[in-house]
Amino acid sequence: MTKAIKKQALGRGLSALLKDPNNDIKSADDKNAEQVVGNIIELDLDFIEINPFQPRSNFNEEALNELASSIKELGVIQPITVRKLDFNKYQLISGERRMRASKIAGLTTIPAYVRLANDNESLVMALVENIQRHDLDPIEIALSYQRLIDEIQLTQEQMSERVGKKRSTITNYLRLLKLDPIIQTGIRDGFISMGHGRALISVENQDDQADIYQKIISRNLSVRETEQLVKEYQEKGQQTATGKAPKPSVTPHTDKVSDLAAKIAVKIDVKVGANGKGKLTIPFKSEADLARILELLQGS
Incomplete structure (x- = not known):
């Protein structure tokens, strides 16, 4: 404020x-x-x-x-x-x-x-100097990059040379300007980080963007948790588009995994790739819950 x-x-x-x-x-x-x-x-x-x-x-x-x-x-x-x-x-x-x-x-x-x-070069110098400041938020930096493109016709490669930043870094900042204005304001005010914003860019539907944004704020989600939430939204959207739920991973041991999940009263996530390699995830709610699960597994 x-x-x-x-x-x-x-x-x-x-x-x-x-x-x-x-x-x-x-x-x-x-x-x-x-x-x-x-x-x-x-x-x-x-x-x-x-x-x-x-x-x-x-x-x-x-x-x-x-x-x-x-x-x-x-x-x-x-x-x-x-x-x-x-x-x-x-x-x-x-x-x-x-x-x-x-x-x-x-x-x-x-x-x-x-x-x-005759302010062309002066403007370039002012914007480049502005970008180098440490008190700018990511949206302010993105807007400065966008001005160099719109008003000075600099390419991202030329900007990279002028401001001493990688081209990929400049691209990541510019992509933030595609976010819903409410989310841009959230980044400017420090409610979410640039990492949160980058995760939200891949969500095309602005209603979904806003919904995820509210969850980030209310749940105080980390960037990694936000990326997982975005992934879930995208899978949900794919299911809606095709009318089919994503096929669960099926292995010869699916029944055994189901039995184990029932025994320890936890939903186990199993992902198996085409090469047979995969990952088995057992979540727990607390250290006490972890100790309970380990005790049950050792008794199997």
Whole structure:
């Protein structure tokens, strides 16, 4: 919460700087321009005009209303990008859906990245420096990588060289932006880790994503436990799609395993591969339960 308040205060402060007619920043060479480049600024929606060259003209009304509802609850997760044209006059570069939905939600301002004339290299330097900070959450890092792709047209290979990170690391961060906004917010606020988010990416259905997310929070699940839960959801989805349950592992010893499970009153999990190798798992609830099971096994 403190981090969010600080971000908003910073955005308002920079917005006030841009509104000062005695300090009208138009170029990356102007005084105080370094405070603007690469930072999030709260801009009045009335100061922003749509890019006339925006190729997209049709927006799904239902999807916009859903986004507006999300913005009412969570705010704008990913800032828009604008180009400064004149004093208190900006042109949208990217984020028209977010801007339209923000107006529907009743917002008067929106977080934005402001591009200035001849600020290309300055922006790259600001973003790379920003990524190297230790206090950024995974979503903030992912958004910085995405800006380098969208606005500077850097490839992931070029980014890898500029920021000193493996390409696979960059890819893992970028994939987080495919998560439901609620889950992205959970990562930003520290409710779940990047590892939890990576496990959830493989779940395509957003309702299932949200369901698993709630279980992670309520049960305080580890990343490994989350991965197992995701696996169970995927198997359940496969069963629904085919109308058949996954076939259980069958071996010549299946009956003996069933007898043993009945004897120790525990469900035993047996997995056998095509080569005959496999794994037998006997769960226990406590040390006392483990001692009970071992005693029964020794008496067999």
